[in-house]
Amino acid sequence: MQTVTTTPFGRRPVTAGQIELSALAARPAPVPAVDKWEVIQDLSLARAAFGVSDRTLSVLNVLVGVHARRELAEGDMLIVYASNATLSARAHGMPESTLRRHLAALVNAGLIARHDSPNGKRYIRRDGSGDAMRAFGFDLRPLLIRSVEIAQAAQAERGRQAELAALREEVVLLLRDAVKLGDHAGQVELSDRVALVRRDLRRKLEREALIALRNRLAALVDKVRESCVAGVEAPVATVEMSACDSRNERHIQEPDKEQSDSEGQAPDLRKVLERCPDVLDYATEGVRNWEGFVSLMARLAPMTGVDLPTWRDACQSMGPMEASVALAGIVQRIGEIRSPGAYLRTLARKARAGAVDVDRVMPRAA
Template identity: 30%
Template sequence: MAFTQTSASAGARPGALLSADNSHPERHIIVDTLRQAAPLMGLKAPVIATLDAMLSCLPPKRQHNTVFASNATLAFRRNGISDRTIRRHAAILQDLGLLVRRDSSNRKRFTRHSAADGTALRFGFDLTPLFRRFPELAELAARAVRENDQIAYLKAKIRAAANNILNARSDDNNATSALRALRRNLSIEDCRTLLDGLDMVDMTIEQPGDMVVLGEEKMSASDGQNVRHHHNSNKEHIDMEERDEPKAHSTHQPVPPLSVMEILSACPQAAQFSPTPVKTMSDVVAHARTLAPMLGIDTRNYQDAQDRLGAERTALTVWAVMQFHEKIRKVGAYFRSITSGKNSADFVPELLVRRLSRARPLLT
């Protein structure tokens, strides 16, 4: 089974065929993307774990996407769950359109080749739909991340409003009920309904215009607020292997812009995951937004980077990080560090991409 490569280092090549090991994202990226998209798909963690076990049975170099492992093998890789559970999870995955079950007459999983015409019959769990739908799943994951961020914000707003009300009127039933409701899983609409039932008179919402940027910290413009110092206790743990990663520092000289062809040549891994040919910088930016949640870059970090670097240079950074993300222990922390954190002062995305382009012959 072959797949069409929609974009490659030499540009768009709609007729070129690649084997599955060259055109598919890595297993951990697929699983992480599914975990993020799970709330919007109705997918439970045990089912994702079973799919992960199936993915682990696929060889890295192959011309098909069929899992031939028996239920006993899958159960062993799932720490001893029952055959019945394996069958139930497979049925759920098939209903969601993530796999196709191809059964032989005796329910065994195997392949039969024809020497005459070079074709093959494969019986097992065919994961081709999962790989074909991966761009759609990445979009769902990005949407789920955005919704989770919005829900977290609304919950914080509800909690603050309810506490303000209870400080003034300790017997307010609406505020008490709202705080109790926060223990449940709430949708965006549920949160907005709760907010509509609360008195927001005493709530002060800080607007972006009220903030001034000093270095890397955002502080309110009011002298009356004691927010002049904020200590971040969450340390950024970056893998020591980052010392081997390409670095990009300012040279105090203008950096010429990159063409789309240069970006595709320097960052082929990112290009391979695009469902359509990447021809313009708008395509580069749009694809970077899809790649970001796959790599563990949340919405806030992406927005902070975009505020500092702009949309195109932020997209360049995502494409570059995708090229060497295996060397990074925490991609989200690394991305924040170079785009808006302590290592961002001299960071130049164009230089990073050009250095990756020069390193390509060595990497291959």
């Protein structure tokens, strides 16, 4: 089949870009044939590299669908001469003005070539035996010629997306480390930084932004980890706990007598309740002694946001009575303390170093 013209029909002038694209379409193909749907799939992935939108590619998909064979092969008739009305119907009723705009974008991107007839109509001329002699319409041969280039661009885009996914995964893991290590170290001031990172992750970040975020989080995690290591004391002996819940609760609630004697005189329970009256709302039978008070605070701990390991650590580090007084102060000041669990862990760590005064945790006496 012969191509006899490369200039556009009507008043449209010929441009240097059209001449260059015509020369491109005339080059020998790098491969003898290619699966047209594989080319479309690769082009959909790498469309940004060719400056076309998904809507423009939907029109290209229609053109490729009109072509009868699955392969685009050297020597075949690759010109689509369907009318705008036919193409519009196949594009689910796309307006012809929109269709023409996307067809022009495909031509300008060098993905198809235009061969206009003398009157601007699209048609095919056949010889006496019915073979195609000349056709006017949109030539799909540039897709065959650029198929290797398109496949390479798609592979590069897959690599870019894989790198972005790995970077985003690393940022999420570092964020988790920052949150949990900061919570362990009692650094509640990290919450603002964490909120900013989570806000950034809601957006679609590019490579440079993700690398900057990763480096910032890595430095933050290193700093928090150093503070955790610096605050580690000699390991506390692990108390063997029974599998029975009632025995575990009793172990937490009952102060060790020897420990109480060594710590000196216990604080005045009546004054503690006067300064922290909110805890009495949860005491259905009142609070008559320290044993009842410790038992009440053990029940209140999970309601306040203090998990069982944190409560056990506080009882071991501070003693059950002092831990209960500290938790009562936290309950009374619940609107001021952002993270009760982290706050109690900080008090327990200071208690192990001998630098905590639970009296300061409670509100001042009226």
